[in-house]
Amino acid sequence: xxHLVTDLARPATEDARELLLAVPILVLTLLLLVMATNVxxxxxxxxxxxxxxxxxxxxLGASRARIVGQLALEGAVLVALVTGVGISLSR
Numbered sequence: 421x422x423h424l425v426t427d428l429a430r431p432a433t434e435d436a437r438e439l440l441l442a443v444p445i446l447v448l449t450l451l452l453l454v455m456a457t458n459v460x461x462x463x464x465x466x467x468x469x470x471x472x473x474x475x476x477x478x479x480l481g482a483s484r485a486r487i488v489g490q491l492a493l494e495g496a497v498l499v500a501l502v503t504g505v506g507i508s509l510s511r
Contacts, residue, residue: 467491 433440474487
């Protein structure tokens with residue numbers, strides 16, 4: 421006498437398998453979008469408080485290109501640090 425064992429979960433999830441695999445990807449994408457938005461808001465808030473500093477630099481003779489270059493360099497350093505942390509955490 422042989423007993424037949426069947427997997428009851430497979431027929432229930434077989435049709436929705438692709439959807440079930442896509443849900444974590446969608447959640448991670450939305451999480452990254454929220455994080456990127458928060459970081460952008462923090463950078464904008466920081467630059468808003470530095471507006472007087474940048475105005476003083478301009479009044480003292482710094483060109484716009486020099487000020488933009490400084491802000492770009494600060495942003496590049498921030499990106500490099502965050503990238504390094506992200507790579508080290510992913511390993």
